[in-house]
Amino acid sequence: MLDGFEILTTSGVVLWSKSYAPLSSGLINGFLKDVFIEEKILPSPATDDTSAAQHPSYKREKYTLRWASVKDLGLIFVAVYQSLLHLSWVDKLLDNIRVLFVDLYGDQVKKPHSTVVECNFDDYFDQQVKELESSADTSQRTPQTVQNDPNTTVGPDSEAEEPPPTIPGLLAGRKSPNSAAPSTDATPTSTPDTSRPSTPANGHLLSAKAGRGGTSRRARKAASGKPTALDGLKEKTSMGKAKGKSMRKWDADGMADEDSEVPLDYSVTSDVDSRPVLSGGAESVDMAASGTRTNKGQYILKDLDDEVHSILQNANQKKAQSTPSDTGMLGSSLGAITGLFRNVIGGKVLAKQDLEKPMKGMEELLLKKNVAREAAVRLCEGVERDLIGKKTGSFETIDSLLRLSLSTALTKLLTPTTSLSLLTTITTLTKREHRPYTISIVGVNGVGKSTSLSKLAFFLLQNNLSLLIVACDTFRSGAVEQLRVHARNLTSLSEREGLGKVELYEKGYGKDPAHIAADAVAYATAQQFDVVLIDTAGRRHNDARLMSSLEKFGELAKPDKILMVGEALVGTDSVNQARAFNKSFGPRRGLDGFLISKCDTVGDGVGVVVSMVHATGIPVVFLGVGQHYGDLRTVNVENVVGLLMR
Numbered sequence: 001m002l003d004g005f006e007i008l009t010t011s012g013v014v015l016w017s018k019s020y021a022p023l024s025s026g027l028i029n030g031f032l033k034d035v036f037i038e039e040k041i042l043p044s045p046a047t048d049d050t051s052a053a054q055h056p057s058y059k060r061e062k063y064t065l066r067w068a069s070v071k072d073l074g075l076i077f078v079a080v081y082q083s084l085l086h087l088s089w090v091d092k093l094l095d096n097i098r099v100l101f102v103d104l105y106g107d108q109v110k111k112p113h114s115t116v117v118e119c120n121f122d123d124y125f126d127q128q129v130k131e132l133e134s135s136a137d138t139s140q141r142t143p144q145t146v147q148n149d150p151n152t153t154v155g156p157d158s159e160a161e162e163p164p165p166t167i168p169g170l171l172a173g174r175k176s177p178n179s180a181a182p183s184t185d186a187t188p189t190s191t192p193d194t195s196r197p198s199t200p201a202n203g204h205l206l207s208a209k210a211g212r213g214g215t216s217r218r219a220r221k222a223a224s225g226k227p228t229a230l231d232g233l234k235e236k237t238s239m240g241k242a243k244g245k246s247m248r249k250w251d252a253d254g255m256a257d258e259d260s261e262v263p264l265d266y267s268v269t270s271d272v273d274s275r276p277v278l279s280g281g282a283e284s285v286d287m288a289a290s291g292t293r294t295n296k297g298q299y300i301l302k303d304l305d306d307e308v309h310s311i312l313q314n315a316n317q318k319k320a321q322s323t324p325s326d327t328g329m330l331g332s333s334l335g336a337i338t339g340l341f342r343n344v345i346g347g348k349v350l351a352k353q354d355l356e357k358p359m360k361g362m363e364e365l366l367l368k369k370n371v372a373r374e375a376a377v378r379l380c381e382g383v384e385r386d387l388i389g390k391k392t393g394s395f396e397t398i399d400s401l402l403r404l405s406l407s408t409a410l411t412k413l414l415t416p417t418t419s420l421s422l423l424t425t426i427t428t429l430t431k432r433e434h435r436p437y438t439i440s441i442v443g444v445n446g447v448g449k450s451t452s453l454s455k456l457a458f459f460l461l462q463n464n465l466s467l468l469i470v471a472c473d474t475f476r477s478g479a480v481e482q483l484r485v486h487a488r489n490l491t492s493l494s495e496r497e498g499l500g501k502v503e504l505y506e507k508g509y510g511k512d513p514a515h516i517a518a519d520a521v522a523y524a525t526a527q528q529f530d531v532v533l534i535d536t537a538g539r540r541h542n543d544a545r546l547m548s549s550l551e552k553f554g555e556l557a558k559p560d561k562i563l564m565v566g567e568a569l570v571g572t573d574s575v576n577q578a579r580a581f582n583k584s585f586g587p588r589r590g591l592d593g594f595l596i597s598k599c600d601t602v603g604d605g606v607g608v609v610v611s612m613v614h615a616t617g618i619p620v621v622f623l624g625v626g627q628h629y630g631d632l633r634t635v636n637v638e639n640v641v642g643l644l645m646r
Contacts, residue, residue, distance in 0.1 A: 002087065003063065004080040005125065007101060010036060011074070015109070015117045016101075018125060023063075023080060031058055031065050031078065052077075052094035059083055068094040070102055073109050077101070089132040096128050099315040135603050349391045355384050358402065369644050371607030372572045375614035382409045403645065410641045413610065416619035422561075423463055426531060429560065436468070436524040438532040440517075440557060441595075442550065442581055443565035445538035448597040448624065450479070452565045453535050454486040456595070456622070458629035461490060461499040465530040470520040471506040472513035472553075473537040480506050483535060493629070500530075513537065514549070517557035534559065541580035554585040561592045563621065566612055568602045575615040582616045593621035600625045604643040609635070 006017040006028060034040045041058060052068040059065070064083045069076050077098050079090050101121065102109075108117045348354075359380045366376035386405045426437040441453045450473075457467050469487055473479035487504035494502060505520040517534050524532045534557060539546035554562070564581050566574055582590045594612050609620050623633045 002079060002081050006078045008076050009074050010076060016119060016121050027060055027063060030060050051091060053091040066090050066094060068098050070098060089136045093128055093132050097125060100124050349389060350387050352388055355387055359384050369607040370571050370605040372575045372611035374575055375611045378614060379409050407641055410644060411637055414613055414637045414640060430530055436529045436532045438521055438559045439561045440534040440536060440559035441563055441565060442536050443538060444541055444577055447565045447567040449538060449565045450482050450535055452595050452597050452624055453533055455624060455629055455632040457490055457502060457533055459632055460531055461494050461502060464500045466500050467502045468520060468524040468529045468532045469504050470517055470532060470534045472517050472534050474509045474511050474513050475537045514553040514556040521557060541577045547580060547584045550584040551586045554589050563593050563595050564591050565595045565597055566608060567597050568599045568606060568608050570608055574608045574611040578612040578615040591618050593619055595622045596620055597624035599623045604646050606640055606643050609640055
């Protein structure tokens with residue numbers, strides 16, 4: 001885990017810092033003294049483009065310090081972590097933070113005699129830590145052993161890293177069953193104080209095992225008031241033999257007898273569930289982290305790390321322009337593809353045989369990004385048609401032509417042809433027709449339909465809309481209870497933050513979901529709700545019997561928008577799923593959009609977005625990026641294209 005990060009000047013003035021653990025001031029002071037004052041450790045020639053990976057590590061006490069600098073502004077960026085850990089992403093973090101800080105606050109630092117920089121840099125730093133840490137976790141699934149860095153330099157007060165002595169009684173080559181697991185490459189992301197509970201539950205508290213001596217175990221339990229085994233034996237003896245559990249009786253039709261005391265339908269509201277909602281029952285959500293509010297009062301969801309990525313992209317473009325043009329895309333996934341064009345010189349007209357191998361490499365790249373083969377082939381064919389017959393300029397590389405053509409094809413495919421402004425559509429319809437706007441959520445089993453519905457509900461509540469959530473999953477056990485918990489939490493958040501209102505409409509299990517949806521829409525119209533969110537049962541797309549009921553559902557519920565939830569992990573099968581659900585509502589009705597869940601689990605493998613749009617021509621409206629109500633984002637086509645071409 002990262003212990004600390006500081007941004008300071010060469011004169012020792014700290015401009016910004018963040019600590020995850022207490023650190024001694026002598027740690028940074030010793031680093032500045034040994035590296036920049038006494039020059040005991042000679043860093044690499046400092047330029048604005050010098051990567052942190054080119055500087056040797058500095059070790060002091062039990063910590064390792066990695067750093068980067070900006071010579072023109074006199075800035076030093078220092079990351080501190082324990083030497084036992086191997087954080088492979090620290091150098092990338094230093095380079096990105098350097099670019100972001102200089103771009104945002106470079107003008108303030110350039111002012112003469114600057115000692116204070118007015119900045120709110122925490123959000124940018126936390127975003128980079130979370131992104132780089134997650135990418136490292138997905139690319140390094142197996143534990144890695146810590147290797148000695150040949151460039152590592154040990155400070156004067158550092159401790160020698162020696163293997164611990166062998167524990168007596170253990171044979172060589174065997175591990176102790178109680179040995180600690182290897183530390184992972186994880187850093188706690190800084191979140192608002194109210195977003196997650198900071199105090200562990202009683203069941204999660206760990207207590208140290210008492211040693212020998214002192215009072216006995218029985219005496220300590222007696223003092224604490226906990227019952228001992230002997231007390232339980234006495235109680236059983238005094239009470240006699242306990243009554244066994246009575247068995248439920250079933251008749252010939254598979255129904256329980258009427259005299260059975262315990263009900264089977266647990267969706268019926270009980271006294272426990274009807275208790276008033278407490279103000280502290282649900283975790284608070286940081287609204288600023290998931291979106292912004294316009295001057296008209298509308299709450300707009302953020303794109304996927306739009307601002308940070310744009311700053312880093314502009315910096316990379318400036319760096320690429322300053323480097324020679326023949327370097328190509330070194331370090332990029334497309335570098336291997338463009339390497340196949342080395343025999344093509346400038347000024348040549350490209351033919352089909354010149355593109356055969358590069359197109360094969362591009363197809364493999366898209367498949368690695370979870371793009372379905374059918375969609376990958378279509379994209380490659382479009383790029384090939386675009387490049388055949390094109391003449392390269394004298395100083396124009398094939399690298400730039402290939403990247404531009406693929407980017408154009410992806411952008412054309414993903415850009416929606418209609419407006420995706422859901423708030424504008426809802427406001428217009430409710431005012432014109434004086435009825436609620438109905439949204440239905442469909443999808444296969446286990447993709448996160450109910451969770452995605454609750455995220456969408458929270459987004460609409462932030463715009464002060466009144467919602468009616470309808471439980472139409474009358475098949476899966478626990479589906480109604482799950483929505484009841486979400487409705488309770490959303491009600492608590494709404495009352496606490498002063499948002500819109502939410503209510504749950506349920507009829508239990510075993511009933512026709514199409515009629516429940518129709519009754520719910522009528523109820524919402526009478527009660528003047530703004531939006532109706534209908535949850536449906538998950539179903540396999542290749543099961544004709546289950547898919548056939550969706551046409552009746554569409555005719556009775558008449559939803560204004562049908563969103564299909566697809567998960568980012570599905571891969572090639574996304575094409576079949578999207579086409580099957582799009583055809584299931586009859587010849588006159590289809591899907592209106594996709595909501596892709598679990599996007600935070602795939603890194604840059606967001607190819608399912610391309611696959612579903614390719615299969616149906618229907619746009620992706622939202623992306624789910626986490627497990628909290630605020631983890632919902634809109635789609636930014638440029639960011640998706642950038643991830644696919646990374």
